[in-house]
Amino acid sequence: MPEEASLPPAKRFRPGSCPPGRRVEMLLAAGGGGAGGGRRHTPPLAQPSASPYREALELQRRSLPIFRARGQLLAQLRNLDSAVLIGETGSGKTTQIPQYLYEGGISRQGVIAVTQPRRVAAISLATRVSDEKRTELGKLVGYTVRFEDVTSEDTRIKFLTDGMLLREAISDSLLRKYSCVILDEAHERTIHTDVLFGVVKAAQKRRKELGKLPLKPLFFPQVIVMSATMDVDLFSQYFDGAPVLYLEGRQHPIQTFYTKQPQQDYLHAALVSVFQIHQEAPPSQDILVFLTGQEEIEAMSKTCRDIAKRLPDGCPPMLVLPLYASLPYSQQLRVFQGAPKGYRKVIISTNIAETSITITGIKYVVDTGMVKAKKYNPDSGLEVLAVQRVSKTQAWQRTGRAGREGSGICYRLYTEDEFEKFEKMTVPEIQRCNLASVILQLLAMKVPNVLTFDFVSKPSPDHIQAAIAQLDLLGALEHKDDQLALTPIGRKMAAFPLEPKFAKTILLSSKFHCTEEILTIVSLLSVDSVLYNPPARREEVQSVRKKFISSEGDHVTLLNLYRTFKNTGGNKDWCKENFVNSKNMLLVAEVRAQLREICLKMSMPIMSSRGDMESVRRCLAHSLFMSTAELQPDGTYATTDTHQPVAIHPSSVLFHCKPACVVYTALLYTSKCYMRDLCVVDAEWLYEAAPDYFRRKLRTARN
Numbered sequence: 001m002p003e004e005a006s007l008p009p010a011k012r013f014r015p016g017s018c019p020p021g022r023r024v025e026m027l028l029a030a031g032g033g034g035a036g037g038g039r040r041h042t043p044p045l046a047q048p049s050a051s052p053y054r055e056a057l058e059l060q061r062r063s064l065p066i067f068r069a070r071g072q073l074l075a076q077l078r079n080l081d082s083a084v085l086i087g088e089t090g091s092g093k094t095t096q097i098p099q100y101l102y103e104g105g106i107s108r109q110g111v112i113a114v115t116q117p118r119r120v121a122a123i124s125l126a127t128r129v130s131d132e133k134r135t136e137l138g139k140l141v142g143y144t145v146r147f148e149d150v151t152s153e154d155t156r157i158k159f160l161t162d163g164m165l166l167r168e169a170i171s172d173s174l175l176r177k178y179s180c181v182i183l184d185e186a187h188e189r190t191i192h193t194d195v196l197f198g199v200v201k202a203a204q205k206r207r208k209e210l211g212k213l214p215l216k217p218l219f220f221p222q223v224i225v226m227s228a229t230m231d232v233d234l235f236s237q238y239f240d241g242a243p244v245l246y247l248e249g250r251q252h253p254i255q256t257f258y259t260k261q262p263q264q265d266y267l268h269a270a271l272v273s274v275f276q277i278h279q280e281a282p283p284s285q286d287i288l289v290f291l292t293g294q295e296e297i298e299a300m301s302k303t304c305r306d307i308a309k310r311l312p313d314g315c316p317p318m319l320v321l322p323l324y325a326s327l328p329y330s331q332q333l334r335v336f337q338g339a340p341k342g343y344r345k346v347i348i349s350t351n352i353a354e355t356s357i358t359i360t361g362i363k364y365v366v367d368t369g370m371v372k373a374k375k376y377n378p379d380s381g382l383e384v385l386a387v388q389r390v391s392k393t394q395a396w397q398r399t400g401r402a403g404r405e406g407s408g409i410c411y412r413l414y415t416e417d418e419f420e421k422f423e424k425m426t427v428p429e430i431q432r433c434n435l436a437s438v439i440l441q442l443l444a445m446k447v448p449n450v451l452t453f454d455f456v457s458k459p460s461p462d463h464i465q466a467a468i469a470q471l472d473l474l475g476a477l478e479h480k481d482d483q484l485a486l487t488p489i490g491r492k493m494a495a496f497p498l499e500p501k502f503a504k505t506i507l508l509s510s511k512f513h514c515t516e517e518i519l520t521i522v523s524l525l526s527v528d529s530v531l532y533n534p535p536a537r538r539e540e541v542q543s544v545r546k547k548f549i550s551s552e553g554d555h556v557t558l559l560n561l562y563r564t565f566k567n568t569g570g571n572k573d574w575c576k577e578n579f580v581n582s583k584n585m586l587l588v589a590e591v592r593a594q595l596r597e598i599c600l601k602m603s604m605p606i607m608s609s610r611g612d613m614e615s616v617r618r619c620l621a622h623s624l625f626m627s628t629a630e631l632q633p634d635g636t637y638a639t640t641d642t643h644q645p646v647a648i649h650p651s652s653v654l655f656h657c658k659p660a661c662v663v664y665t666a667l668l669y670t671s672k673c674y675m676r677d678l679c680v681v682d683a684e685w686l687y688e689a690a691p692d693y694f695r696r697k698l699r700t701a702r703n
Contacts, residue, residue: 061092064092064096066091066097067096070096077224080242080243081223082225082242083222083243084243084245085097086229086246086247087226093226093247094184094226099133099157110178111158112156112179113158113181114159115159115165115181116160116162116184117188117192118352119146119148122144122159125143133157138150138152139154141156143159144159144160146163147587147591162183162192165196165199167497169203170441173199174203174206174210175200180223182224182226183197183223183225184226185226186227187231187355188355189430190429191429191435194430195438195442197455198456199445200223201454225239228397232244238456254399254400254408255407255410256399256410256411258414258415261415262418266369266413267300270366271300271307274346275311277366278311283343285361286346286364287346288365289347289348289366290350291350291368292370293387294324294350297323297324297349298533301322302536316342319345319346320348321335321345321348322348322349323335335349335359338361339361345361351390351394362402362404365399365401365402365408366411367390367411367412369389369412373432375669378462382673383667384667385666385669386669391424391425393426428456430455431463434463434466434470435467436470436471439471440486443477449484468484470500474489474500474623475487476493492602496598506519506595509619510605510606511619512609512616512619514619515604515606515607515608517608518616518619518620519592519599520563520592523595524558524588525677527588530561530584530588540579541579544578551653551680553679554652554677554679555616555620556679559616561580570586618681623689624664625693625694627664628641628664628686629664637662640694641693645672645673646667648662648678649668650674661681663681664677
């Protein structure tokens with residue numbers, strides 16, 4: 001390894017172990033060690049079928065560290081309204097606690113809800129628990145994620161994304177059907193999780209009050225907050241001093257190494273580290289590398305494969321596997337399968353592998369210390385995905401991936417001094433994101449005053465006001481007696497499980513007689529990418545995609561692709577030939593059907609433009625007018641309202657074009673600020689959509 005990437009040894013540690021002197025009100029000594037085990041043995045990115053090995057499952061349940069604490073845990077939880085549970089990696093808390101509560105009779109008065117930040121985790125955990133309970137998925141154990149509900153009247157343990165429980169709160173703010181709400185993976189602090197804290201706390205308080213009235217017998221729900229990190233004092237304080245329970249796991253010792261010098265090129269440093277490990281370690285020990293996104297991952301995967309072909313004799317062969325959310329289903333599963341005998345598996349992943357999934361066989365972790373995260377500027381109105389440093393908490397989570405089955409090693413591609421300057425905790429998403437969806441949901445739940453809502457971490461007033469202003473421009477808000485309320489359009493927007501701008505796009509589509517086309521486009525934008533672009537076959541990809549490309553932009557191109565997919569009857573061979581993710585495309589069809597059903601319930605006329613793409617583009621211009629850019633005299637682009645410099649992303653079909661005006665649906669910041677998913681529009685359409693908005697922006701720019 002070159003000097004600039006050499007890695008001196010650092011201190012040993014046991015991530016997640018209780019630090020000396022920490023005050024924990026109740027300690028659950030789970031005991032039990034040994035390799036293997038853990039809470040998720042089936043590939044969480046898959047939806048596995050029920051296991052035939054029932055006895056093996058039961059033995060595995062009993063071997064988990066949490067099993068020894070079962071009696072003590074239930075005895076303590078029975079007497080608590082709220083509790084915060086720290087569960088070390090591999091303790092079994094996520095799969096076992098819902099079962100213990102059910103077996104202990106907690107669900108007799110209602111359903112046990114277990115929330116997850118990610119849909120893949122909710123689905124896989126429900127599948128796993130239904131396996132362990134020897135029941136068909138959707139009966140005793142089920143799940144609900146966006147656009148998919150696998151539950152029944154018999155469901156008593158329900159895994160669901162935090163966003164879906166929030167949607168249920170719109171129609172029932174008291175969450176009457178639930179006897180217990182488990183807020184899992186709370187340390188991830190997603191925007192929905194933070195809002196859910198406030199909603200569940202308010203529901204618990206109100207149900208306690210109603211339960212005291214003689215004519216309103218209403219049991220109050222138990223709330224259990226579960227986290228994999230020790231920084232839970234905030235959660236305890238938020239739930240009125242809820243006791244903190246500690247559960248040991250099976251984390252093995254991990255040795256960390258830092259670089260001697262800061263790395264200017266973390267991708268190069270990661271590459272060097274992988275091949276140093278590969279040439280020195282036994283081939284049975286696999287490597288997990290953390291990068292920030294699909295483009296980086298695919299490029300590094302190709303480079304690793306190329307270098308591996310030219311290694312000296314005696315070096316074991318290498319199986320390089322990428323992992324990111326939009327990767328085709330069949331290729332996601334490969335990371336969980338064993339490598340051929342004599343091969344080393346090298347998995348190059350986004351932060352999806354930090355906590356949501358567990359991959360067996362990992363001995364080494366290479367942490368670049370970088371992550372792609374959302375950032376929102378309320379002054380400019382720009383929300384971008386930007387590459388930034390991880391927090392210390394994230395770094396420890398990544399390190400912990402190396403200690404699931406035995407002792408491991410983590411190579412941190414930054415100095416120890418740099419690490420000490422990292423933020424202690426990840427800034428909660430609610431403090432760095434556009435809050436328009438949050439405010440819309442809170443108003444739909446009839447929260448009296450969104451400005452004083454009891455957030456666990458309060459967002460800045462500027463972020464709240466910017467969200468209110470955005471909803472106002474979309475026609476969703478009205479002011480009644482100094483209070484905010486939803487307009488009839490706002491109530492309709494809240495009925496869609498979508499960002500407000502996309503809900504408004506669908507509502508406007510009937511005016512432009514293109515609802516069928518807009519439903520397809522919004523559905524395509526609501527799932528992970530349906531396009532698969534392997535860098536090694538770039539020319540082939542471009543050749544087969546030519547027949548779908550539209551000079552009017554990415555939205556129309558995707559529409560052409562979907563129409564052809566439907567005409568083939570969803571043929572998987574066609575998907576493979578055209579580098580289309582068939583699983584995501586089928587999901588698009590399901591999402592579209594559900595969105596169409598919502599439109600029908602609102603008695604919206606469902607019309608087609610019949611090939612008139614101008615009406616489709618006009619509809620997009622009228623709803624996405626806050627996300628537009630115009631060509632400047634020097635050949636660059638700037639946003640129409642705030643004149644921020646932006647550029648067309650290389651993946652766009654418009655990359656080599658210079659349209660005068662475009663709308664976009666996402667911004668990505670790397671070396672510059674890129675627009676993604678573009679559509680060509682006329683500037684005059686934008687002024688038709690919001691004349692007051694653009695006049696105000698023009699005056700501001702002149703001043």
